[in-house]
Amino acid sequence: MKELNPHVSVDCVVFGYDSDKLKVLLVERQGTKASPSKYKLPGDLVYEDEDLDEAVARVMKTLTGLKDIFFKQFKVFGSPDRIRLQPDDLEWLQQTSKLPIKRVVTVAYYSLVYLNHRLHSKIIPGASWHDVYHLPRLAFDHTSIVKEGLKTLRREIRHEPIEFELLPSRFTLRELQNLYEILFQRSLDSRNFRKKMYSLGYLVPLKEKEKNVAHKPAQYFRFDIKKYQEAKQKNFRYSF
Amino acid sequence: MKELNPHVSVDCVVFGYDSDKLKVLLVERQGTKASPSKYKLPGDLVYEDEDLDEAVARVMKTLTGLKDIFFKQFKVFGSPDRIRLQPDDLEWLQQTSKLPIKRVVTVAYYSLVYLNHRLHSKIIPGASWHDVYHLPRLAFDHTSIVKEGLKTLRREIRHEPIEFELLPSRFTLRELQNLYEILFQRSLDSRNFRKKMYSLGYLVPLKEKEKNVAHKPAQYFRFDIKKYQEAKQKNFRYSF
Structure with missing residues (x-):
């Protein structure tokens, strides 16, 4: 039986460009009750025997349907209260993971894709693309993670030609x-x-x-x- | 009573340049028996209520004597077996932390200092500077962390004038x-x-x-x- 580690997670900011808008892939929180923050980044706790990059690949495949896409670690978010910023976040985490949770340190990744029709059709129900400049309210500190991801993207484009991943x-x-x-x-x-x-x-x-x-x-x-x-x-x- | 989280740690590669050699600050493992890997990077588990940057500052002060120095997060090392690479690593961790430990994900930082006499005299017993190209055997995956830190330093110098921190x-x-x-x-x-x-x-x-x-x-x-x-x-x- 595989065991989740309740202290460490991965989250991925998938940027998709569709020749018109820069978008981010979000997933709907599956839970028992309606939440003011319906959306979150694709992410999950890490299994005890799982490497971090493996966890991202698994999360992407199961939560969004995407596989074999480029992703890169960019920052760790480890504030002790990052899962308590909004009233129902901690409750949701404990309910869905069925684990006692005090604190989760998350390793954030970003990913870049050119958003063509083929890619649109690959994502699974519950996952959807949203304009990065008009995001809905997100769970946990995910709004900060997206912002930091965008800052990283703008900075790294100065040094590496990663923009061509988006075209x-x-x-x-x-x-x-x-x-x-x-x-x-x-x-x-x-x-x-x-x-x-x-x-x-x-x-x-x-x-x-x-x-x-x-x-x-x-x-x-x-x-x-x-x-x-x-x-x-x-x-x-x-x-x- | 402050509680350590047995799943998350920070480790810091402190590069010091003394106009002759590029050095790394190592600390001696305090333990009950002699180990083949006497040295490690300054690092520790993180307290439950402590932010990651706070943890690095605390570790630097208590293990090396240095305070108010520049440091920067550069990569997470999260391989499930990183604390089991050498026979006595896990045992040492459990003994010193007095916690059951299965796996530790560590957030690696690097730091750059110009190594003058004042700085030499500030470090505390148990901490010492070692030539980066002739390091002793290190505990855990710390040799990989130093190598990756050096790669990061060489890469980032291409984009930011961080070498002047070393002068x-x-x-x-x-x-x-x-x-x-x-x-x-x-x-x-x-x-x-x-x-x-x-x-x-x-x-x-x-x-x-x-x-x-x-x-x-x-x-x-x-x-x-x-x-x-x-x-x-x-x-x-x-x-x-």
Whole structure:
């Protein structure tokens, strides 16, 4: 019989971008009574014999239906009162886990996916995508975890080209600009944006163009990881 | 009566640089019998009502004597068998904590200090500095934690000027170069190094020079955080 550890959990902020909105995957709390915080992040206590990354993979599969997606540990949330911030949180935890619970330290992960129709259809009932800028009230400290996840995403994009995880394999510069505008919540000048992007040297133009669009068809690009790594090496401030 | 949580701990990799070697602060295991792994990282289980950062501060003060030093969470180590890797680890943990222990998830921090005489004299008996490249055998998975800490330090230095935490407030370019050579374990060409450092724009030359040295006295520099931030903003790949 597998035993859950009532002190340690994992929670995952799954960011999904659908060419229009940056979304977060939430799950409905299954419980005996209605709660003011119906939604939470996909997460669970960890089994005694389970590694943390294994726990995230299990949680993602069972609570959301998603599997084989990229995820990364970003921060531990361990405030002693994080499960007592709202009146029914602790009660719910004890009821669903059937364990005496005093405190839970949670290891937070984030995940990035391009939200296409295939991915939409894979998620299971009880899981749903929500605009990151208009989230409902969340259980526990999950609102803080999402906020910290978004801060981490914005910071790490400065150093690693993780934004391409949020895009299809080929994209137009307009689509890339949209993503930055939504992610950083500011509008960008298109001409400067294009100039900067061309100069980076790791966006490769493809022969294909958009089809069936009302405006002038735009060219598709792809992200070239090898060229990115060359550019990165060259620009490293300590590349003597 | 304060109660320890037997499932969650903190451990801290304190890197200290003394202008010659990169060192790590270790503490001796206090126990009833001799162990093949005499040394461990400063760390402890967390009290039920204690925040994680508070726990690190407490551990540092009580086990090493250091207080008010910078530290930063970098990774959680949660493998189910991490406290059973060596024969007497689990036994020692149960004896010293007087708690039944099945598994401990540890939140790892790193800390950076310039190791001057004042700091040397502050550490308490049982704590000692060891060359990071010649560490003794460590308890639990602490060797892995140090390795991962060093990897993190090398990675984060690419993005943030944290190396200046390891130096005195004024330093010569030779001293800076020594630090990189020790940190990245490779020798650097002095002329290229100087050229690159001048071009960064955030190292400010001071009027003072070295005194009482056998060679030609070198000029002192200081790190200018404001100039660094300006340079960073300008070089950000998405500064449209």
